Amino acid sequence: MKKVTIDIVKDVKVDKRTLNTGRPVNKKSARQVRLAKQALYAKLNNAFVSGKKFKINNDSTGEYMYVGGDNNTGSIVSASHGSYVCNINYIGRTKVLGYTFVMGKRVNVKINLKEVKFV
Numbered sequence: 066m067k068k069v070t071i072d073i074v075k076d077v078k079v080d081k082r083t084l085n086t087g088r089p090v091n092k093k094s095a096r097q098v099r100l101a102k103q104a105l106y107a108k109l110n111n112a113f114v115s116g117k118k119f120k121i122n123n124d125s126t127g128e129y130m131y132v133g134g135d136n137n138t139g140s141i142v143s144a145s146h147g148s149y150v151c152n153i154n155y156i157g158r159t160k161v162l163g164y165t166f167v168m169g170k171r172v173n174v175k176i177n178l179k180e181v182k183f184v
Contacts, residue, residue, distance in 0.1 A: 106158045106159055106178070107158075109178040109179065109181070109183075110156070110158055110159075110178060112183050113156070113161065113178055113181070113183075114131065114133065114156065116130050116131055116132065116133070117130065117183050118130045118144045118183070118184040119181045119182060119183045120182045120184060121176065121180075121181060122180070123182055127143070128143070128144035128145055129141050129142065129143060129144055129150060130144045131153065137155075137156055138152070138153060138154050139152075139153050140152050140153060140163075141153060141163065150165065151163045151164060151165035151174045152164055152165065158178075159177060159179050160175065160176070160177060160178065161175070161176040161178065162174070162175055162176075163175075163176070
């Protein structure tokens with residue numbers, strides 16, 4: 066008797082059936098809207114913390130950037146000059162709190178990340 070070798074060939078699905086979850090996603094559902102908001106806020110927070118340049122109130126002249134420090138604190142500096150603008154003591158999902166001194170008095174600074182325009 067002669068021995069026969071058999072080659073096993075795997076069938077590959079061409080139509081990508083494994084990528085279909087079976088149900089369409091309702092983008093208008095409350096859960097999908099909430100997840101989209103969370104993703105947007107995470108993206109804005111990540112852009113701010115990573116030091117990306119931004120403008121406040123669509124100001125044509127002032128570009129600022131965050132420079133991180135220790136324990137979730139840091140400062141905002143002018144992107145063009147590198148000069149100090151204010152200290153940051155809290156970074157939330159959509160809000161950044163800080164302070165600066167003007168003529169010897171402490172002035173609180175509140176930045177809403179939803180209203181900031183990243184460059």
